[in-house]
Amino acid sequence: MRTNQTFAISFFIRKKKNQPELGILYARITINGKKQEISLKRTLPVDRWNQTSCRMIGNSSESFQINKKINETRSQLFKIHDALLKEDKVLTVDLIKSRYLGTDQQHKTLCQLLDYQRIKMNKVLKYGTLKNYTTTETYLLDYLKVQYRTSDTYLKHIDYEFTLGFESYLNNLEGLHNNGLMKHMERFKKLMRLAEHLDWIEKNPTRRFKLRFDSVDMVYLSKTELEKIKEHELENPTLRLNRDIFIFACYTGLAYADVKSLHKNNLQIGIDGRKWIYTRRSKTNTPVRIPLLKPAEEIINRYQDHPKAETRNSLLPIYSNQKTNQYLKEVAKKVKIRKKLSFHTARHTFATTVTLANGVPIETVSKLLGHTKLSTTQIYARVIDSKISRDIDNLRLKLSG
Structure with missing residues (x-):
């Protein structure tokens, strides 16, 4: 049972030692005769302070701001007092001060x-x-x-x-x-x-902030560019290897992290009796099943005994993402393709040039890419002008009888 307590709030100023004509404003909390003081970090002229009314006299802007601070502080301290009572806390001047300053354990940083x-x-x-x-x-x-x-x-x-x-x-x-x-x-x-x-804050201060992303042009290879990279003779074996793994991604749609995580046991026989890749997307952990197209299968066979793949027990001897992208830029330069090539270009190429442009239904492409929403895949469908042209040509034939 809580005993009756006296709770009071007052305000006073304390003169500055080096400037006695100025005073610093303080709030004083009193509970059952015990006191605690809080500096409000406001300075005002001593001759304009009325200790009886605990107010700054005058109608100046400074007086208005100081008196407003006093009212707000008094209101806040009473709210803290009431909140602590509801929490069934043992009220002390130290607890009220620490809650006001935000140093009690209730507040997280x-x-x-x-x-x-x-x-x-x-x-x-x-x-x-x-x-x-x-x-x-x-x-x-x-x-x-x-x-x-x-x-x-x-x-x-x-x-x-x-x-x-x-x-x-x-x-x-x-x-x-x-x-x-x-x-x-x-x-x-x-x-x-x-x-x-977690109930660490009452109100989310970022809720009203709107994210404003700029639309970015999607880089993908056309059929001609894809063939050009695939068929180009590269003397440097490192460039040739990185080019081949990039081509593998162009025909599987796998992102860099997914290709890197592939092991030999990810290669399985699918429902059609052919080789498939069974894996999960590193980004979303979504299961993905991809039937192997001939160019991708040829690259697997080409590097199945590569020392780097054997050492890591991986399906392909892939370099780091940074080095791979660096080598791909060199490949683009040698092949004379002016697009900004990166490993992710392969995924875009698979979605556009390899699948959608060849009439693969968007629902199937979505599954192959491991998208959880069809709307994500529809972004690729918007850039396929050649498919739009072909579909309209088919429509013209039907309309002409």
Whole structure:
């Protein structure tokens, strides 16, 4: 049973030692005769302070701001008092002060949220995604140091202004373009949504922030370009190997991480008695089953005894993503293709030139790519002008009888 307690709030000023004509404003909390003081970090002239009314006298803008601060602080302290009563806490002046300053255990910090996300998601998220979150975390902590001169902050202090400030900070970083910036903001929004779900914050300050991604031209090879790369004689064996694995991806639609993770046991006999690849997408863990087309099967056979593949027990002797993309740029230069070639170009080429342009239904292409939504695959369908032309020609034939 709680005993009756006296709770009072008052305000006073304390003169500065080096400037006695100025005073610093304080709030004093009193519970059953025990007192605790909180500096409100406001300075005002001593001769304009009325201790009886606990107000700053006059009608100036300064007086208005100081008196407004007093009203807000009084209201906030009473709310904290009522909240602690509802929580059935033993009320003390120290507890009320720490709750006001955000130093009690009720309030979590941004670093605690980042640590929680890192520990909990370490086994859920893929390495690449975790790496991206680490970069976003670095930017967030740098922003705190630059803008707020601190290494951490309470989540309750993060507001919409903080969100816009973080966007502005990222915008001033050299080499970070809009879509990269928006990916960091997207991860920040997910972090704050996690804090909201954990009940670490009452209101998500990033909810009103709208992500604004620029549309990006999809790079894929035409039929002529694909044949040109496939048939070109490359004297350098390293370039030849990387070109071949790129071609393998053009005929399977697999992303770099999926090709790298392929082992010999991923090669199985499918329902039609032919060789298929049975695997899961590294990005989404979605099961994927791909019938092997002849060019892809030829490349597997070509490198099945390669020392690098044997050592790693992998299906193909693939280099790192960075080196692969570097070699592909050299290949494009030698073949005289002016497109910005990367390994992901192969996946786009499979979706467009190899499958959709040859009349493979979009539902089938979606399954082969491991997409969970058909709308994701429809992006590829929009760029196939040749298929549109062919479909309309068929329509013209039908309409002409």
